Amino acid sequence: MTPVSRLLALLLLVATPALAGESPFAPGHELISIWPGAAPGGEHATAKEEVVERAKGPADLRDRIVKGVTRPTLTVFRPQHPNGLALLMAPGGGYAWVVMDKEGYETAERLAASGVTVFVMTYRLPQEGWAAGPDAPLQDAQRALRLIRYRAAEFAVDPHRVGVIGFSAGGHVAGMLTLAFDRPVYAPLDAADQVSARPDVSILVYPVATMDAAFAHQGSRRNLLGEAPASDQVRAYSLEALARPDAPPVMLVHALDDASVPPENSLGLLAALRAAKVPVEAHFFQEGAHGFGLRFAVGKPVAAWPDLVLAWLKRGGLLD
Incomplete structure (x- = not known):
């Protein structure tokens, strides 16, 4: 290989996000690296990636979490x-880990059955020495959405219909x-970073929204x-303080008996979005607690939330 050929090969490697092939945790689904090489700012990172199964026995539903994310991915x-329509999905985990089954793969399958292309994200955790600190998850989310939009044709996605959905701390992401x-x-890396990272729609399910100590989820805040x-700092990462008129339409879903992430997180954000004249819809359920996802919503009124989301997307012209 000539020096010019080697240079071209290196440029292609840097500019093209690596395909990691089939996901080892969701067989039959592609796994894509968000960053073309190492994630930025990892010179002093302490993260050591590990997948932990929390199910107590073979009869339990799978409940895997990813700790110490070093290589953020999209499944x-x-x-x-x-x-x-495409949705970038950010599972929760209190910024201590990323919950993959309960708040990722299960809901992704439900939405895909309705025609939505879903990209379940793992993202880096801010307390693990990344140079960007609290912006490390936002780095991953911005890059992921840009990547989906840039490669929209490969996924049969409309680049003007790329949204985001998040749960709990993933709702904060x-x-x-x-x-x-x-x-x-x-810093931009390649052509993908030249496209907008603004979602076309946003769905926040029992989100960690505020960093105000009065209502914050203390683990996520810490x-x-x-x-x-x-x-x-509290203001810079409190969603209600960031509401802006050019934000995309937002849907909020929360249970009023949520003892982990108080419903004031969504109520405060709802008020701020309305004040900024952002199109917003909110559904508050009397019961459901925290982390209901799909599996813990069965038999309760809160089980209606995916259908409510789909109906809202249809009314907004984002879903056929």
Whole structure:
């Protein structure tokens, strides 16, 4: 290989995100690396990636979490009949880990059955030494959405119908992407980084929204900002403080008996979005607790939430 050929090969490697092939955790689904090489700012990162199964026995539903994410990925759930809508999905985990089955793969399969192409994301955790600190998850989310939009044709996706959905702390990741999509948190790497990271729609399910100590999920707040964050940091990562008129339409889903992430997280964000004149719909259920996803919603009124989301997307012209 000539020096010029080697240079071209190196440029191609840097510019093209690696396909990791089939997901080892979701057989039959593609696994894509969000970053073309190592994730940025990892020189002093302490993360050691590990997948842990929390199910107690073979009769239990799978309940895998990813700790110490070092290589953020997207697991692609392609529908049999794609309708052009894509959703980047951010599972929760209190910024301590990423919950893959309960708040990832199960809901991805449900949405894919309705024609949505879903990209389940693992994202880096801010307390593990990444140079960007609390912006590390936002780096991953911005890059992921840009990548989906840039490669939309490969996935039979409309680049103008690329949204985000997040659960719990993943709702904070999704909310930051929704309201800080243009925050300059990493240096552009390639052509994918020239497209917008603004989602076309945002769905936040029992989201961690505020960093105000009165209503914050304390574990997420501590893992994101540390033990005693300054007031300007609290404001910079509180979604209600970031509401802006050019945000995409937002849907909020929350149970009023949520003892982990108080419903005031969604109520405060709802008020802020309305004040900013952002199109918003909200559904609050009397019971459902926290982390209901699909499996813990069965038999309860909160089980209606996926159908409510799909109906809202249809009314907005985002879903056929």
